[in-house]
Amino acid sequence: NAGVTQTPKFRILKIGQSMTLQCAQDMNHNYMYWYRQDPGMGLKLIYYSVGAGITDKGEVPNGYNVSRSTTEDFPLRLELAAPSQTSVYFCASTLGLAGINTGELFFGEGSRLTVL
Amino acid sequence: ILNVEQSPQSLHVQEGDSTNFTCSFPSSNFYALHWYRWETAKSPEALFVMTLNGDEKKKGRISATLNTKEGYSYLYIKGSQPEDSATYLCATHSGAGSYQLTFGKGTKLSVIP
Numbered sequence: 401n402a403g404v405t406q407t408p409k410f411r412i413l414k415i416g417q418s419m420t421l422q423c424a425q426d427m428n429h430n431y432m433y434w435y436r437q438d439p440g441m442g443l444k445l446i447y448y449s450v451g452a453g454i455t456d457k458g459e460v461p462n463g464y465n466v467s468r469s470t471t472e473d474f475p476l477r478l479e480l481a482a483p484s485q486t487s488v489y490f491c492a493s494t495l496g497l498a499g500i501n502t503g504e505l506f507f508g509e510g511s512r513l514t515v516l
Numbered sequence: 517i518l519n520v521e522q523s524p525q526s527l528h529v530q531e532g533d534s535t536n537f538t539c540s541f542p543s544s545n546f547y548a549l550h551w552y553r554w555e556t557a558k559s560p561e562a563l564f565v566m567t568l569n570g571d572e573k574k575k576g577r578i579s580a581t582l583n584t585k586e587g588y589s590y591l592y593i594k595g596s597q598p599e600d601s602a603t604y605l606c607a608t609h610s611g612a613g614s615y616q617l618t619f620g621k622g623t624k625l626s627v628i629p
Binding site: 458459505508510 | 547607
């Protein structure tokens, strides 16, 4: 029972490099999220998706892109890495609140990214 | 962007003490309020998701109440234990039916043995 799986767990990038953070869930959740966590700032929403083919910007989307071609996968792409993107990134998913669903988010273990 | 405020930012309590902290959120267009427990070096884990005004939920020694009319929720921990040390996050949706979830900055609880 994998839940939400994020890779890689750690990565160091040089300024201007690109990379993709992978996120996959095996719970058939419609809703998926990417958050970043900076010290003292809590979790900031980058992008979210309400289903395959549908994505929307959160609070801090600049410098990132996402896609949702399948229900299971929600990758986050950094095109031109900048030091301001040094952070811990969390992917999360939920079934939502409809019917008997409780709406709780299930989080991945996080990906620590450093841009030098 | 919603303004979700949590207080206090941090607190230290002695083992065995009971404690509580607050989450404030906009009362208009309310949908649901979430509480999460976040231990250091781990991922946040859900405690409660609450939708109804006046709702009270309980899990072991931890309970939460919700007031959607005035826009606040309290989280209570009875008889704090060292294993309760964590950051407690609340989050709410940006509107009825919306799945854009905004988190507060959290309350960091340290329980001193």
